[in-house]
Each structure stands twice: as C-alpha cells, then as structure tokens.
Amino acid sequence: MSHGPSHDPLKSSMFFVYPEKVRDIFVLATRIAVLVCLVSSISFVLFIAFYPRSPYIRFKSVPYRDAGGDPHPTTTNISHVLFGIGGSAKTWNTRRVYSSLWWEPNTTRGVVWLDENPRNINDSNNEIYGPEYRVSSPDWTRFKFSSSRSAVRIARIIRDSFNQKLPNVRWFVMGDDDTVYFTENLVSVLAKYDHREMWYIGGNSESVEQDVMHAYGMAFGGGGFAVSYPLAEKLVSILDGCLDRYYYFYGSDQRIWACITEIGVPLVQHPGFHQFDIRGDPYGILAAHPIAPLVSFHHLDYVAPIFPDKTQTDSVKVLMGAYRADPPRILQQSFCYDINRKWSFLIAWGYTIQIYPLLLTPFHLQTPLQTFKTWRSWSNGPFTFNTRPPPPDPCQQPALYFLDRVDKVGVAGTQTSYKMAQADKKCNSTNHTNVMAVKRITVSSLKMPPDYWQKAPQRQCCEILDHGRIKDSSLRIRVRKCRQWENVGV
Template identity: 55%
Template sequence: MKGFPVICILAIFSFCYFSLFPGSKWRFYCPGCDQRIIHPHTIIHPSHHRLVNIPREDKTNISHILFGIGGTASMWSRRRHYCELWWKPNVTRGFVWLDNEPALGDEPWPQTSPPYKVSADTARFKYTSWYGSRSAVRIARIVKENFQLGLDNVRWFVMGDDDTVFFTENLVNVLNKYDYKQMYYIGGISESVEQDVEHSYTMGYGGAGFAITLPAELVRILDGCIDRYAELYGSDQKIGGCMSEIGVPITKELGFHQLDIRGSPYGLLSAHPLAPLVSLHHLDYLQPLFPGMDRVASIRKLMNAYKYDSGRALQQSFCYDLTRNWSVSVSWGYTVQLYPFLVRAKDLNTPLQTFLTWRTWSQEPFTFNTRVLRMEPCERPVIFYFDGAQELGNGNTVTWYRRPQSMQWKQCDRNNFAAAYMVKSFNVSATYLNSRLWTKAPRRQCCEIMGGSDHQDGHVRVRIRGCNRWESVTPP
C-alpha cells in the first residue's frame, strides 16, 4: 500500500496534463467513450480495448476521376486523335458519350480510345436557343448519366469535349488542392470578353473542361434545370445555371484553357499563367503549336516535353545577360524568346498578341493584357522552339530549343541583333518541379544565363531554379 499515494498522484497528474493539452501526441481516454483517441491515426476499439490503426487517407489520384467526354458518332473518327493523346487504357476512367451507335462496320472500337456509351434520348426536353444545337441538352446530361452508372471510388466528375486535351497529372495536382468531400465546381472561363459577355463569366467552359465533386445535388435538379434554362445556348451554360441554384460558384483555375481565340496560340502559351497546364481546347480552329507540323503532331511534341516534368510544362521564367544586354524568356517545353535588348519583367510576362477574338476576329478585348507583336524585325524577339529533352538523373532534366528553318523571317540589320542570329540553340536545365509548390504561395521561378558571355559555339545555356531571397528580375 506504500506505493498507492504515488500511483494516485501520477494518475491525477496524467489526467490534468492530457486534459489541458489535448493537442499532445497521446491523449487520455475514459472507459465509457465510444471512440477513445490515443494518437491522431490510432483509436481504441470500444469492445475489445485494443489499439487499432486507421490508415491515413490517400491523396486523390487518376483512379478517383471519372471523365465524361461529349462526342458525336459522325465526328469521332476525326476527333479521337486528340483524346488518344492523353487517354491511358486501363488507367484513365470514363466514357465518351455519343449521340448514336458508331458505324464501325467490321472494325472494333479502338482500344486506344475511351470506351463509349450512347446518350439517352432527350426529345422531351425544351431547347429554344435559335442559334444553337439541341446536342447541348444531351451533353449537359453526361454528368448525370456518368453518376447513375454507380461506379466505385469516384471523387471527381470531369467533363470535356472530344477535342479537349487534358494533362492528367496536372489535373490531379490541381484537384488535390481541394477537399473532395465538399462541393466544388472548378474550371475556367473564355479568353474572349465577347464570349464571356454572351455566355457567362461565372461558369466553367465545357471545352476547357470542368470538375465537380458530390454531384448528387446537381443530378437531382439537372433535368428541371435544362427546361428552366431552355434558351441558353450551351451545355456548360445549363450546368452553370444549375450550380447557381445550388449556390456553388465556379472556382477558377488558370490552367483550364478554352482557347476561344483565332490564329496562333503562341503568344498565350509562351507567357502561360503561373499555374499548372490542365487542358487545351479548340485545337482544330487554331494554327499548330509548332511550325511545320500538323495539329495532332504538334500537341504530341508538347506532350513529349510534358512527360519529363509535367508540372513545369509551359512555365515561364526570364532573365538577363547583362554583358550583351539580352533578355531571355523561357516557356519550358515550348519556346525561348531572345530579345537583343533589355525588356522589363512586366512586358515579358504579358502575352504577345498572335491571335484575335473568337467570334468577331477582332483585336480585342481579352480577359488578360496583351502586347503588340511588331512587324518590324528589329522590334521582335528571335524565337526558338522546343526540339528535345533528356533526363539527367536525380530529378534533373535538360531541354533544348532551336530556330525552325521554316520561319526565317526578314532579319534586323542592327549590330545588336548580329550576335543573336548567331545563336543555334538554347539548352535549358532544371530540376523536377515538385507538385507541392502549387499548394504554396505562387512565385515564378528564376533563371540565369550560364557561362557569362562565352557563347562562341552558338549554344546558350540557361539554368532554371528557385529564386533566392531578395532576388528579382530587374534590368539596370
């Protein structure tokens, strides 16, 4: 009995400590509790009084996403090549929803394409848009038809068109920023103001793709919404109207690209927003990303860079060679712009206008600033395009960029351009961009010209890296 007072004192001390400091690693529990916490990921089972480990919940991965792709039987043979650039059989989950059974003849459905399903008849629904197509009704219901399949372990329902190219690793990283147990509606708006005014600033545009969690509430009211918004042109407008009724606003992510532009997307993609590249749309209506290539081959080339470092694709960095007064802007995996004069950071960060608006083919307005691409050769950058990549080990890569022979424009005869025209290629080294950077406060990475002014071999070496403290891109 001599030790009894000591035991009592220890028991009282323990009770006070763990009650007053509930955030400590080990917590006090009482015999009557249903679930007594010992550790953030361990409980005592109430009936057996033993420790049971609870596994930490996995992050969202590609298997948690169910894609719903809007397509037509008549266009699939032409559009399938875009889907097949990003679709991975037995990895990616989802379906392309067609208006009719495809006319395959004796040929089987391509194994490289998403499996298909035929949408239910929508003749009973109202559609009164005088300039649109009733297919908007069918495509709006894809999210409901996908949901009603009852597939297991789906956290996100992602919608897109048959000419939407998704960059799935980046899509997963973006969605991991959000709690899938809450209701989210994530996407992007149009680049052309005239489209946003006509359709909406507050919806996810369907060609760029959008993602929805917990779609049961949307599914419950969707059919009624379609009739209530019968005058709206597009399926994405109808979904946007329904989400307004639920009270869930669009969460805008800058990497979803509707590409409601005409001409060349070069200017936009060479000064990509500071966000992961998630999707590209309307590729059939734009010039190829790379000169001298067709559209599909052009996207395939971009994806060849993307597979080396998915998060870094199209990420812009710029720096100066002050010995030559050069300004260099790198859009990783796509292009390098060399200006044989000093250009301010704000200007380098503003897209060159190589495109017009979607509907009226006008010079403006857009939802972002642009700068004029001058026709005078002495005011234009010398442009190099991605030509290849190599993995160096330990998470390091090198990409190289060359001037295309098919784009030999009139040259500037000023002395400061002479050395620039002697450059044959840029070799850009970088370390794999950790996806966790996208969960932190955004900051563009820095770059530096390696080797000073020694570019006698015609190959300029650039290193992209995280910025140092107090570092800025400031010309003298």
C-alpha cells in the first residue's frame, strides 16, 4: 500500500501563515488602531464643545451651598436658626415679657405671628424687648376645623416662616409666645444633626393623659420643636392639603405631626424640651433634670414660681443669670455624701441644693420629687417618668437651698451661692438639727466646654471641701468631672 506525503496539521494552509503575510497583517492592524484613536479623540473634543452640560458632570470645583443658601457651611450656630412663634393679639401684650428674657437683639432671628394687629401695647418698660410681630397671612381662615380654628393658623406659621426666604436658615424652631428658650443649649442639640437631612426634634408631654389624648410620637408645640430645612421644604409643599385632611385634630402641633408622619419622618425625642403639662410646683422636675441640656420651658403662667418669694418673671431672670454664666451646666445634677454625718447632697446647679439627714442612693436622688400633678385631671399621675413622693416623716425631709448669687471666677470658673429656704421646724432629731445649722452653701466649678453635649453624657461628681467643716453657718462644695476610678454612689 502506497503512502502519500505526511500530513502535518501545523503546516496546513488552514493554520499556517507565511512570514510575509504576518508583516502585512501587523501593518494593517496598526493603521486601523491609529485611525480609531484619531476618530475617538475628535469625537470627544466635539462632545465637550457642543453637548449640553449635564448637572451631574462637574468641570470645575463648585463651592457647596447648603439648603439655606450658605456657601460656606460651618458648625450650626444661632444665626442658622429661625424662630416661628405662635401668639395672639390678646395675649401678646402680657406674654411678650417671656420672649424678652431669652431674645438677643441683632443675634436671634424670628417672628411672632399674630391673628391681628395688637392694641394698647405698653412700651414704657424698656426691659421688654424681643422679636417683631407680624400678622399671619389671611388665607388660613379658608381651612376646615373642628374645635380649634386658631390651630390652623398656628400650624401654618412654618409656611409663613419658610416663605420669608431668609438666607442661611438650617432649622425652623416653632414655639408659643410663652415659651422660654435656652438658645445656646438649643443650638448644641441641633448641631448634633446634619441639617441637610430631614429631622423633626422635640419632646412630648409629661402627663400620660395628654400623650394618650394626642400622641406619644408627637412634639408638643409649647415646649418647642425643630424642623430641618429639607423637611420644612417638603412639609410646606403638602401642608395645605394635609391640614384639611386632619381638620378634626385639636392642636396645631398634632396637625404638624400628622403631616410629617405622611412624609415618613419620625420624631427624635429630646428630654430638654419641657412642655410643663403639669399643675402645682415644678420644683421636683427642675431639681432632677435629665442628663441632657436644658432647652425650653412652657406653661410658666400655670405653675408655681420657680423660686419661692419671687414672681415667675423674676424667677426666670434669676435662672437665666446662672444659665448665661455656664449654659451647658444649668440644672445639671451632682450627688455627694458626708459619710460621717450621714448626709446626702443633691445639687441642681444654678437652681437648688437638697441636704438629706440620711444616706440615699443616687437612684433615689435622681428620681424627681412629686411636687406637681397632671395637667388635665390634677391627679398624682401617671407621668412619662418615675417620681417619688416627698418623705412623710419630717425628719427625713431635705433642707432646701435656692440660688442666691452667681459669680465668675477668673476666665473659666464660677461660684454659685445657695441660701436656705424658710422651713418649718417639725423635727427634733439631732441629725436634722445639725443640717438646719447650715444656712448657706457655695459651689465652685469650672465651666463646661461649649462642645460638652456633643460627647457621651455623664453626670459630674461633687466633693465637700474643708473636710466638711461648717464655718459661719456655711459649707463649701466643688463640682467637677468624675475621676476614672470614681462613681457617684454612697
């Protein structure tokens, strides 16, 4: 059997390319590649020159401009807050004194919105100043209502405030004409949140009956609440239709909450907003303030004066004096003990001191004495926080001291002095008698740093100075940051 030439697949015409053909293919591929690069470059240049520019394509650096128009964003400060205050022509003449206690001319921004121009405004008192008033836009009367027509107008204050189109507004803060704000603390709260996002911040009622009647998840308007610019912008766009949907709600704050709920934004509750839905004496709440900055008071005309033997207005002035000396520290509790005498001390800085003639745990001391009743029914509760009844045994009741004066010490220190309140001498025990011998207490402290509330909160410690020696019926105490090994217990 004969054999033809051997068959090598590598030399088959289907797989083998002669050298001269390799050279020709390489030259052709190079020319094609150069041509493709040239066409692509020309196309890109033409695209840059003539194509409409997309807002998503940046060809040069553009400075960030926040929602309120600020081209240079900084840490939130009072200039970024716009207050919208709800009032009426009938109440403004008497209630505007509350605004004068916290308003800083040429610094604070905001408007009191009234139902009509007020009459017989008494401007003879030069100490009364505050925000300007304006009359609400008249179209609020066209909305449906059930039991409170004025609630519609007050709910639309956020719309009136937004429509002013003021520059650099990051936060809209709503409140009443009898709301007292502690603005530096308010700003410290708001500065923790990104104002470019949608935030709704405030507090609920102290009385459970009020929260059940309205809503636990709603910010009660008298205590004030804050709405960030983006949320306000969206809220204003749906507000009018939303108000008609919820015409059957009683208050303006409940209507605002319902509309914000439709946007899907929850309430961020902060314990420093105080609605004061209570009756009687607010002492128990103020002497046991949460470990949080004090932001606001409301309903001051409906509770006993904060300080005994003073009017409510003068009481707030005294508290404001301490607040301005050390804003983050106002009302903050500290506990310390005289173990030898078996005394417990509670200090609510800038307001009051209690000395108990027995040793009590911090758990008891931090729980508010119930010196008040519920808002609507004047009952003993329930409240949205724990309370403890005043001790029925006079020998276990504390001696009370109230702020008498505030002094600055150097650049970074303060000294507050507290004077014993008049008390009925109903207990004859030796320990109680020894407590009653202390007529004045001075408290020294360093100012809290401005960013104190931007960090994890912690109660500060106190210590009794001079080995507890009582000199001229006085005791000296120092409040300071707790040492690493130290706690506030007995």
